[in-house]
Amino acid sequence: MISVIQLLEGKRTSEAFSVTPDHMVIDALELMAAKNIGAVMVMEGERLIGIFSERDYARKGIIQGRKAKSTPVRDVMTPNVFTVSPTMKLEDCLQLFSDKHIRHLPVVEEGKVVGMLSIGDIVTTIMNEQKMHINFLEQYISGA
Numbered sequence: 604m605i606s607v608i609q610l611l612e613g614k615r616t617s618e619a620f621s622v623t624p625d626h627m628v629i630d631a632l633e634l635m636a637a638k639n640i641g642a643v644m645v646m647e648g649e650r651l652i653g654i655f656s657e658r659d660y661a662r663k664g665i666i667q668g669r670k671a672k673s674t675p676v677r678d679v680m681t682p683n684v685f686t687v688s689p690t691m692k693l694e695d696c697l698q699l700f701s702d703k704h705i706r707h708l709p710v711v712e713e714g715k716v717v718g719m720l721s722i723g724d725i726v727t728t729i730m731n732e733q734k735m736h737i738n739f740l741e742q743y744i745s746g747a
Contacts, residue, residue: 607696607710608689610728611718619709619719621646622655624677628664631655631676642707644716645680651709651716653680658706686711693725700725 621644622631631643635657645653655676663679664671686709687696696708700722710718 604692604694605728605732606689607687607691607693607718607720610693610720610724611689611710613728614718614724619644619716621716622676623647624652624675624680626676627672628655628660628669628674628676628679629671632660632671641721642719644684644709644719645676646716649715651684651686651711653677653682654684654707654709655680656707684709687720688712689717693728696720697722697725697729 620634620638620640622634624645624647634643635641642654642656644651645655653676659679659681660671663669664674669679685699685703685705687699689710689712699708700706706722708720709716710720
């Protein structure tokens with residue numbers, strides 16, 4: 604199984620998007636819509652202090668009657684963020700997604716954010732890896 608850094612290097616874009624805790628929720632939602640992503644990191648300077656996802660907005664925003672235009676991200680973000688290192692294996696990340704019921708993992712190296720993984724990134728990578736193995740085995744069996 605490949606590592607986090609190998610997945611990040613193979614992504615179309617390894618850019619990780621973020622907002623500050625003072626941004627309004629509407630700003631984060633507009634960024635997520637524009638980039639077609641489900642979560643953004645919440646940063647104070649270069650320090651990761653939280654993550655804000657569609658799930659956060661649904662559970663801590665809409666359901667509690669908060670308005671996206673007047674609610675700061677800090678009020679609805681998830682503050683205790685699970686992170687992974689670039690050397691971690693994807694199967695360990697998948698286990699973390701499953702155990703913690705999360706969908707996004709910031710990648711942190713020496714205290715600095717270097718990317719973000721989604722569960723979709725990992726599932727797609729694992730499926731592609733399995734397809735390659737199947738193709739190899741089919742060629743081996745057929746003697747090609």
